[in-house]
Amino acid sequence: MKSLLLTLGLGLMAALRAQTLPVWDEETQDASGTWYMKAAAADEEIPWKKLESVSVTPMTIKTLAGGHLELLSSRMGGQCREISTVLEKTDEPGKYTAHGGKRVVHILKSQVDGHYILSIEGEMHGQQIRMAKLVGRDPEVNPEALKDFEKVAAARGLNTQSIFIPKQREACSPGSD
Structure with missing residues (x-):
């Protein structure tokens, strides 16, 4: 009986490790530059998915001291404004925290070159969320990456x-409509 439990336990551990996804390696890969959100998915319906005219602007990622990352993007909400989010590096490769630790972001490497998946868990507007975003270096949607x-x-x-595929548009300037 003990050997059966040991066998099952080891088999379960091996299966869980096999599902581990490769993470972004900040030591060998440079995230700096322009990135485009190509798709998003959530554990529930994405509220803004219902808006047919939703579009996103490219984001710029800057590598900061200590391996932290700054994500800059512009958003429309009646008026254009720039949004800055700092992802604070943790001891775990590919794992970051944001918004004072309220959100955990894992950067996973896609099997398609030039694409990564941001897996996000935590609090947003008082609710727990789980979502993922596919990002890439160019604005075109790659069927293999999708x-x-x-x-x-x-x-x-x-x-x-x-899964939602937003329309791409150029960045707006803060203060513009």
């Missing part, structure tokens, strides 16, 4: 029916 993203979203327990 297929890989769908697999990762499903493996992380996200609703693959909620």
